[in-house]
Amino acid sequence: MTVKIAVLGAGSFGTAIAVHLARRGHHVRLWGRRREHLESSRTQGRNTRFLTEIPFPEGLTAEPDLEQSLEGCEFIVSAIPTKGIAAFWSEHAARVPDGIPVVNAAKGISTAGLETVDEIFRECFGRLRSGQIVFLSGPSFALELAKGKPTLLLLAGRDDSIVEQARTVFNGGQVKAYISDDVIGVVLGGAIKNVIAIATGIADGMNAGTNARAGLITRGLHEMNRLATRLGANPLTLSGLAGMGDLVLTCTGDLSRNRRLGMAIGQGKTLDQALEAMQGQIAEGLYTADAVAQLSQRHDLDMPICMTTAAVLNGTLTAEEGLRQLLARPTRHERA
Template sequence: MTSAAVMGAGSWGTAFAKVLNDAGTDVTMWARRAEVAKAIAAERHNPTYLPEVDLTGIAATDDYRQALDGADIVVLAVPSQSLRANLAAWSEHVPAGSTLLSLAKGVETGTLLRMSQVVHEVTRADPGRIAVLSGPNLAREIAAGQPAAAVVACVDPERAEAVQHACGTGYFRPYTNTDVIGCELGGACKNVIALACGIAAGMGLGSNSIASLITRGLAEIMRLGVALGANPVTLAGLAGVGDLVATCTSPLSRNRSFGHVLGAGGSMEAAQRATNGQVAEGVKSCTSIRALAERSEVEMPLTLAVSQVCHEGLSVSDAVGQLLGRRMKPE
C-alpha cells in the first residue's frame, strides 16, 4: 500500500488527507500543535479546521520525524511563505526516493521562486521527484465529497501517475500534466485576481464587473505564464481557468472573502479577522507576483492595483479609477 505523510493540518491539508485515505492510501498527518494531532488521532476530527469531517483511518502526530518515516509521498500542505523554514527542519528526514507533492499556491517573497523551486533549493531533490497539485480545490466542498477535479504536475510522467492513483476517488478526479510552471503560476496568480473580484463584490459591483475581472485576470496570468515558459493550454485548463473561476466566485474562497471586506470599506485587520485568521495567500503573493512580472517585463495591471491596495494604501475607489483610466487598446 502507498503511504503518505501530510505535512500540515490546515483546511486543505485536512481535506486532502481525507482524499488520500478514501483512495486507499495509508495516511499520517503532521500537525504543528500537539493538541490538534491528539484530537485527530483520538477523536477522528480536526478541532480547528473542518471539524465536521470524519478522519477515521488517518493517523496523526506532532512529531515530523514520525510522520515522514517510510512515506512514499510527502505532501507539503503548509502556507507558501512558511514552506522554506519548515522544509529546512524536515529535509534530512524525508525518505530517499519519495515524491514531494506541494499543495501550496504562491510565489516566495524575496526570492520570487515557485514552490517547486523552493522545494528543490532546500532539499536538493531531483526535479523529477517534485510534483504539484492544483485546480479548483475548495477544501470544504472536497471534504464533503462533492465532485471535483485537479491536476498533478511533474516533469516525470510516471511519478505524476503514481500520485494520481494515490489520490483518485469516486469524487476526486486528478489529471496529470508535465507543465509544472503553468500549474504553479495558475495557482499562485488566481489568488490575486480573487482578491480583486472580492473587492469588486464588496463595492457592490455586479456580474459584468466580476466577469471582466476574471477574463482580464486570465489574460495577465497567461502573459506571465508564457513569458516564464508555461504552456498556455495548461492555463486554459483546470489549473488555470478552473481554479480561477472557483476562487474568484465562491464565498468559501479566503482570498475573495478578504477582498470583499476591503471593498466594503474594511481595513486589512478587519479582513484578516473575517477570514478567521486563515492565510489568504494572495495578500502576500501579490507583491512577489508583481515583482516577477516587472522582472519579466510583463504588464499585469490588476496585480499592480491589488498590491497597491493591500500594501501601499491605495483606496479601492482610486484603484478602480486607475484601471478604467488606462489607455484604450485592442483586446
Template sequence: MSDISKVAVIGAGSWGTALANLLAEKGCDVKLWVREEEVCEQIRVNRVNRVFLPDITLSDRLEPVRSLAEAVRDRKVVLLVVPSHVFREVLHRLKEYLASDVILIAATKGIENETLMLMSEVAEEVLGEEWRDRFACLAGPSFAKEVARHLPTAVTIGARQLDCAQKLQPLFNTEWLRVYGTADLIGVQLGGALKNVIAIAAGAADGLHFGHNARAALITRGLAEMTRLGVRLGANPHTFAGLAGIGDLVLTCTGDLSRNRTVGLEIGRGRKIGEITAGMQMVAEGVKTARSAYTLAEKMNVEMPITAQVYEILYEDKDPHSAVRELMSRQLKVELEH
C-alpha cells in the first residue's frame, strides 16, 4: 500500500472528515482540504470538526490545509468528497496541480444538473480522456458518524478497470470497514445518486404516517426504477442488488442519520423545501439529484414514476397526498419485466 498511502482528501464535510481520519488512523500521510477557515482551525488546534463531525477526536496524522495546491502536492491518491454541484468547479481548480500519475476517487453521490453527467464523466471532460482508467468511485451504505466510531460497515469501490478497484481496496479496508471491488463504475455511481431521491420519497411517506408497508413498497419499486435507468445507461443490473444499490438504498430510506430522509420527513409534515434546506448545514444531495434524475429519465425514455413525483413535489410545489394518489392509481403492470 505504500505507493498509494500519500492521500489528499478534498472536502471536510462529515464524510470527507471521516474518510480522512480513517486513512490517517491506518498510518497514511493525509492532507485534508478544508474550505472553511474556522473548521480548519478547529481541526488543527483541537483535533475535532465541530461543525460537520462533532464528538470525534481526529488523528494527529491528519493535516488540515486551506490551499488546494498544498493539499495535492506529492499525493498519489486524491479523494474528492465535495457536493456534486461544485464537483466540476473544484476539479477545474485542481487541474493544474494534479500529478499525471495520480488516482482520483470520488465519494460524491450525484448527477450534474446542467449536463446530466456522472462524476466520472465530469472528470473526463475537465481533465481529459487519459484519466478514464485512473478514476474510481467509493459508494455503499456508510453513515459518516458510524464509520468514524468504528462501527462495522461495508462499501464498494468501482472503477472501469477491475485491477484499479482492487488496488484501492486495501487502502480503505480496516477491521471495521470491509471494502469490495467492482468494474461497474456507472452502476456504482448511479446507485449512490438515485437512492437519495427515493429516500426523500420514503421520508415523506413516514412524515405522512403511511406506515411500514408504504416504506417497503417505495424502497422496492424505487430499486426497480434505479435498475431500469442503470441498465439503459450501460450498468450491470446485478450492481443494484449490491452495496451501492439496495444496500445504500435501505440505509438512506430508513436511517435516522439520513439527510435525504430527513428532508422527506419534513415535507411529509407540511414544510416547504426552501424552508427545509435553508436550515440545513450539510447538503442533501437528493434535492438536486431529483431534478437531474427526472430530466435524465425523460431523455432516455425510462419510466421512473417515484422520481417524477419527488421532482414535482420539490420543484412544482405538488401536494404529497396528490403524488401518492397518482402513484397508487397508475395503470396496473406486471412486476418483473422479461
C-alpha cells in the first residue's frame, strides 16, 4: 500500500529515511529549514548538502514549503535534531491530525530540562496524543541505509496499532523493522550510546588500542543499563538493537559522527576544530554528554565513562587526564 509521507529534517539521516521509504513505493516529501537548500535539492534530484552521491528515487521530492509537505500526508517522520524538537513541535503539533503516526528519528536528551525525546514529544503533543509517537532506533548509519545495505531497525511506541503501522511502512527491501513497547529503554539506549561513542573515539584518537575500545564499550553498556533501568527501562532492551546493537556500530564504525568527534579530540584538536571538521553534521553525543552526567548525579549513579567524557568535552579535563582518571579508579566486582 502506498502511503503519503512527510520527512521533516533534510540532514543525512532524514534523507536516508526518505530514500528508503520512496524505494518502498511510498510518496515522500522531504522538508528542511533552509529553503534554498531544498530548492536546489529538488532541482538536482539529490540532497545538495548531505549524502550528495545518492540520487532521489522515484516518489521522493524535496519540498521547501512546510505546509505543502504536511498537506494530505498520512505518515510523518521527524528527523529534527534533539535540540530543535521542542521549538518545532510546540509550534506545529496542532497541524498533525489525530491518529497519524509521527516517527521520531533523533537520539538525544535535552540539555535544558534533562528530558528524553519521549518526554519532549509528550509535552508538545499532550499525553492523550502521545500514542501517535513512535521512536526509531537500531544500528543504522545514514549512508548505508541510503545505499540499500541490509539494516535492522527498531520501532517503539505505546499504541500497538500505531507501532504496527510504522513497522509496515518501514519494513521491506533490505530493511527489517522490529517493534518494542519499551519506549524508555529505546530512547535512552539511543541517547547514551552516543556519549560512549565519543569516549571510544577519544581513546582511538589517542591510539589507546582495541583492548581499550572493547573495555569502554563493555563498561559503557553497563553504565547505559544502570541509568536506563533506574528510569524504568527493561534491561533486555539494552542487550538488543537499541542498546548493544547501536552501541557497537557507533563505537566502531568509521561513519559514526560521534566517534569521529571523539577521535579528533583524542588527536589533540580543540572542540571547535573538531566541530569544524564535521562540516555541519551534528554529533548528538556532544549535547547529550552533559545531560547524562547531570542525570547520573541526580539519581546518585556511578557512571565514570559518561562523567569523564562530559568533563573532556566541557574542557574541565584533557583527554589524557580523563584516561588517567579512569585507569586510576579502584576495581571491584564487575556487576557492581
